[in-house]
Amino acid sequence: MEKGMNLTLIVWRQKDAKSKGSFATYAARAVNPDMSFLEMLDVVNDDLIQRGEEPIAFDSDCREGICGSCSCVINGVPHGGQKATTACQLHMRMFKDGDTITIEPWRASAFPIVKDLVVDRSAFDRIIQAGGFVSVRTGGAPDGNAILVPKEDCDLAMDAAQCIGCGACVAACKNASAMLFVSAKVSHLGLLPQGQPERDRRVLNMVAQMDAEGFGSCTVTGSCEAVCPKEITLDNISRMNGDYAVAMVKGK
Amino acid sequence: MNNLFHSTLGKKYIMALTGAGLFGFVVMHMLGNLQVFLGQEAINRYAHFLQSSKELLWSARIGLLVMVGLHVWSAVKLSAENKAARPVGYLNNPTPAAASYASRTMLMSGLIIAAFIVYHLLHFTVKVEAVNLVGLDFGKLHEQDLTGRLRADVYRMIILGFKVPVVSVFYMIAVGLLCLHLSHGISAMFQSLGLRNKAWWPVLQQSAKGAALVLFLGYIAVPVAVLLGLLKE
Amino acid sequence: MKLDSKIPSGPLGQKWDKHKFDLKLVSPANKRKFEVIVVGSGLAGSSAAATLAELGYSVKSFCYQDSPRRAHSIAAQGGINGAKNYQNDGDSVQRLFYDTIKGGDFRAREANVHRLAQTSVSIIDQCVAQGVPFAREYGGLLDNRSFGGAQVSRTFYARGQTGQQLLLGAYSALSRQIGLGTVKMYPRTEMLDLVVVDGHAKGIVVRDLVTGEVSSHAADAVVLATGGYGPVFYLSTNAIGCNVTATFRAFKKGAAFANPCYTQIHPTCIPVSGDHQSKLTLMSESLRNDGRVWVPKRKEDCSKSPSSIPDADRDYILERKYPSFGNLAPRDIASRAAKEACDEGRGVGPSGYGVYLDFAEAINRLGASKIRERYNNLFDMYERITGENAYQQPMRIYPAVHYTMGGLWVDYNLMSNLPGLFVLGEANFSDHGANRLGASALMQGLADGYFILPYTIGHYFASSKQARPKVDHAEFRKVEEEVSARTQRILAIKGKKAPRSFHRELGKLMWENCGMARSKQSLEANLKLIPELREEFWKNVNVTGEGSDLNQTLERAGRVADFLEFGELLSLDALTREESCGGHFRVEHQEEGECKRDDANFAHVAAWEFQGEGKAPLRHTEPLVYEEVHMSTRSYK
Incomplete structure (x- = not known):
């Protein structure tokens, strides 16, 4: 029996700096509200690996809001819009079952995209x-x-x-x-x-x-x-x- | 000093300093306009006084022109750089967090104001008959002062000019945009010049909005009064 | 293998000064001819790279993060010790030295620790000069606080972000050198092997994480400052990317690995909330100043709301067991008490692995506003993560792996048994013995990088006449091929399970069998189960994509593969050390629930030597000789 939220993710996928990227849609099932946003992506990625697809590349390291690695624009807002919170500290209880979430990389010509959500x-x-x-x-x-x-x-x-x-x-x-x-x-x-x-x-x-x-x-x-x-x-x-x-x- | 014209910060100083100058002009201009309520004699005397010294008049005009030129130049240049810095936007163009409408539309409001200024100068300064939609050459409106000398009749020009509803409405829209522009511009000017701190910033922001509102009311008072028939020939 | 600690002769307090004078120097004109590779950009790595470059050496610095500023030193919260005695409360170099030795449960090398205490003073000065905004008093002097149960206030801090500020200081010094062209920085580059030529460490083989390109770098010396191995437990307070690969590869190339079983568990972390969990978040130990740790006395009460459990039915475990220290008992002791309660079935929270940290009494006594003033950021963080308001209900906490005291064996010069291989910071084993004191990790990293290595590396250059090989040397070619082959091998498996899933399983084994309490039985189980898991990994791991671009799954898989070998070494070391000391607790060796050391048989460093694939590593020992301090039993009752 699966519990938790079901979400639709619209994620920017781009193979490398030179390729042209596009949005892809993924379903995130049984998302536990206690997960952090990046843990939700981890689970989606494990699922993709299981199916032999390329997981979504994103930067993260300390996962406690201090190293500054994580960098996704969530629903149009960098880090997702919770006050004083990085994406790694944003928790899924901020979202509702059935939500559609867009995830994009930082957009700036001074920050070229390396892959998917990873920028330089x-x-x-x-x-x-x-x-x-x-x-x-x-x-x-x-x-x-x-x-x-x-x-x-x-x-x-x-x-x-x-x-x-x-x-x-x-x-x-x-x-x-x-x-x-x-x-x-x-x-x-x-x-x-x-x-x-x-x-x-x-x-x-x-x-x-x-x-x-x-x-x-x-x-x-x-x-x-x-x-x-x-x-x-x-x-x-x-x-x-x-x-x-x-x-x-x-x-x- | 090379940096003044080449660095982003330098261009912002140019923008802020010329903005400050133009803000001063806008305040003075409004105070001049409001003299229309003191009657024909007062405003015509004031207008004549302004025009009496060609040297001062042209210094002021050239000064204003240079300020407008630099203000627009730096705005266009910076906007182009800003556009280049963000060539690809986000999905569905979300509104940037916390950014006020005025702050996001500075270039647009500024360019429309610039267009209005051209019209406004043709209308009341160069006095081109074709643009006033009255069918009268404002350049030929004259009256005699107390000593009997001939001077421009600015009072009648204002009333005739604003009696045309299209012209009045365009004027009011333009002034509205100007004040929107100022509601952000005045406080941003302090920021760009490095004259901001925690204690003063909220006061500054409110004052900027207050000043913009006062200017708006001051400017539209004249066409409104004309249209309502409160000011008559 | 001979483990020569090269401890200088003479009285303890004069060893370092004497040694500095005895060390050979490299003339200024010759320094730029020497190339140094520094791997890792945390406190130790950044400070070393910057200082070596200032001295005139040619430095190459490597880190796997996208910027050297993101190394995990940045996450240290509490502070850095410095024996300045600014508070006039009786602190001294001698006292810091003694506290560190005692805190390490008499399993650290005396001379190293004394030097660390001596150097601590200069570190503070250096950091202040760099613009590190340490907390100040109104008069403008530096502020101090007491930390981790120390009886003097010698901890310097910058809010709850001391590690961040110190790292940004070292990063700024490093950045200055990069700007000057004296350091060449290689971010997003992972060291995958060490290259040893004629018995000397002479280079590394790295993978560019963006392009996947494998390349070699040759140098006159290699410095590893690659941190600890906490994530062998999968869940820890370390960063996701922290790994043992660099040090473990060096181990396989002949460097001895010392005391891997010394791991530190931190008692105040936020409990695990589910299988998805990727890391554990530490909350400052200072919370225990006002919070009371308790669990219900009866199992049946565990699912009840905490406010409905009357005081008489609560077991304040630390206050009961350690009346004199109470809730402030040291990290290892507090952690074990929590584990015991949970093992008895009295744990709280959805998983049953948690104890309450209750502020109700403090809020009643001091008022909510006072508590808010002291801990607001921590309460906010707790609420962000758990969704619970700790002003209204007790926090739930559980211990988590936090720091690892073991590491590559180094001598007094911080050089491993492989000449030319220097190891700094958490990556070496040298200063914390079996348990590290709070606010000492930052001190050690910076001491090694700013003030010790820059002296000792010159001596190596001046006395070893080993020429620097070129990167087309046969040995480099060979190691490059090995690295590429291994990558290809992992990519070719295309099995069923994500690398993360193996990592999680390994972590479970390590935590259950080799965590806070270890027994002969549990460790033997690990020695059987870990190789099985490793075997499954090499048959059934699924790494998608290719090796020629950014492939985070591949990075993860390579690190997990090393952890799968290292976990076995750690368990073996724990099994062999038939005593309890500091962070290493063997259930067979205890006295009323406390660590029981065996000084007669285990007052030594255990350093493991790799013997080849599939062969048991060889255990060497370096006796610990205490000239100055008298070994005593740690007691906090």
Whole structure:
């Protein structure tokens, strides 16, 4: 006797970066409401393997909402639209028996599709490589308490530093803008005394790389903030806009 | 400074700064318009004052034109980049989460406003007879001031111009779009310039909407009053 | 095989300084001529790759994730220990050293642990300089908390995301080097074998997970920082991709595997909800500060609503058994108590494998708002996963595999018995003995990567004159062919069962027979059942698709195949270690339900040497000599 929900999945299938993809429809039967969304996909995949069909490729790793691997747009919303929740933490009790669910990859020209729901987010890594760091060599760091950091600044920096780099902000934004991601890193380091020496060059270099990767610009729609699983706010974008203007005016 | 014209952020500054300038103009323009309610003498005197110094008038006009030009240029350029950044959309075009209608339609509202501005200039500034649908050359409307000098009769021009319902309705729609545009634009401007923080943002957003509403009411007051017959020749 | 720990002579506190001076150096101009391969990009791997590149070595870094920032170190919640004594509460390097040795149930190497405690101080400084936003006090100083039952507050933390922030710090240092061109990064690339040339580790064979291409990389040294083997139990708090492949392949190439039976179980995880379950979620141990663990006294009550069971019918198991530590008893002890209650049939929840963690008393005493302030994010997470509101009903928790103390055997220089093969972090065996203390994993990973390997690897380069082979060397060709053949073999089976299903079955065997409580009988059963399951795998696994593109089923199958061999080694080690210590609990060796160590016969490291396919591995021992500490019995009664 099968219990649980029966769902219809409309999933984007694409063999590789070069192939043309299309939607395919699958039935998910006897879905336990206690499953996470990705566990539901696991079960669908096991079924596909059983039948000798290619399972749906999707990224996931920690499955506890912190590694930032998972990346599907569920019913048009990155990560499925539950507040502060990644797809791996979204549970099936959010859906009803008989629902039809669309599952798509992140869509952005800077995130080319690798296969099915898997996209290439290395653009984010290159943005960090352009300046998302404090240039300190190992060793020779002063004592941890040598520089005082006001708690308020530290808390704000931590708010920004929580970004998991999943790319949902890009996926949600109608312009596929990466401003929320970039600004979170710029803010994190810009708010701390340790980040001051490189503050100007950091923001200039990271924004230049962001533009070179082909992300769109910010039109302040707030979609990124709404879907961010770590609730990174638009304040960070404003902070980065300010930092960039200062750096530009200084002529750095 | 190269970055100002080449980076996305630079273009957003151009957009925000020119937007701020144009917003200032829109406020002043409305205050000017409302003088029509003070009577023929007041508004005609004000109009004459504005036109009295060719140097200032043309500086202002060129300044405004440059701002509009840059505002539109950066908008079109950024929109093209944004389109390229998301070449493939999602199934059934879902509405992006949390994005307001105004924020999603900035380019459209902006372009329609631009078209309206062209008409508006032909209508009341260049005074092309063919577009006013009154069958009268607004350029020939004159009256004498208290000292007997001849000056343009802006008062009659406004009333004659807005008596045509089609023109009034188009004007009101355009102003409506302008205010929709501003309801998002004013607060976004602060964001783009990096002038936002947690405490002020809700206030800013509400103020932007409030300002847009006040402007809307201020602007439509004139054609409405004309159509209702409250303002007469 | 000779296991020479190379522990420097001299007093414990001076060994590391003395050793650093004795180590040979590589001149700055020569460093770039040495190539180093680093596998894994967690705390240990990222910090090592970044630091080696800063020193001037040419580094290649590999990870299976799409970005080095996603390695599973990111999931560590609690914090990182550092013997800073900022709180003026009597902490010191010596005390951290002692706590770690004792916590490890006297099965760790003294000199390594002391060095770890010494280095902990520099780690904090380094991380702060990188911009890690550790919690601060209002005055601007770093905040500390006490963690995992420690009597001093020496844990530095960044909300509940310390691992994430430390990893992002190491990742930023690594990214800087990638940007400078000193590190070449290979994401979505899995190491499938080690290449040993003339007895030295000189390269690896990898598979590009996107194109399926198998290729070789040669180097002067290979560093494995590939984490633990928790998912041999299938369900664990580890990431889905965590695997034993890299270390197990190294084992098969001659590296000794030490103490695989030391596995740590974490008591506060969310219970399994069904067969679909892919992983278990840990909730911070801090919950036990205010929550009371109980089960019904009578089996019949287990299906009743918890609020309808009066206090008199509840068994507060930890408070009853360990009156002095109560609900704060150490991880292994709390875990076993929960297991015992469930085995008696008194477990709660749909599966019967769960105990209550009840906050009702704390909410009454402190008010719901205080509890919300302390644990809101955890309560939210619990509700997201279970759909239950823990403010209104008790949480259900159950232990889950969390960390593995065993790993490849390394000497004091973190080099395995294979010269040129260095092993860092959770992948090695060195510092935690039979049980790891809370907030020590992050410390060890970073100590190894930032402050130990960069010194010791230079000594290897300066003293070994082994030339770096080219990738067209016959040995590389041979290993590449072996790797490709194995992939083809798995793909050709086209049986009936998904790899995940074998993994689940293996996990079940491991958890039942080699989990929280192990017996001669259960372990012998495993030694019989695991080979049978393995045999079935090689006949009946179904891997769809091909090897020439992204094929997650194939990746999974390869990892499961290694787990199916490794599970046997783990069970064998557990069977041979006829004592109970730390995370290794043999039911035959207990005293009133507690671990009973056998120092006379088992105060040693057991390191296993591969003897060939189908042959039993050979057990070697390295005696543990305690110069400084006196071995005592851990008691929390």
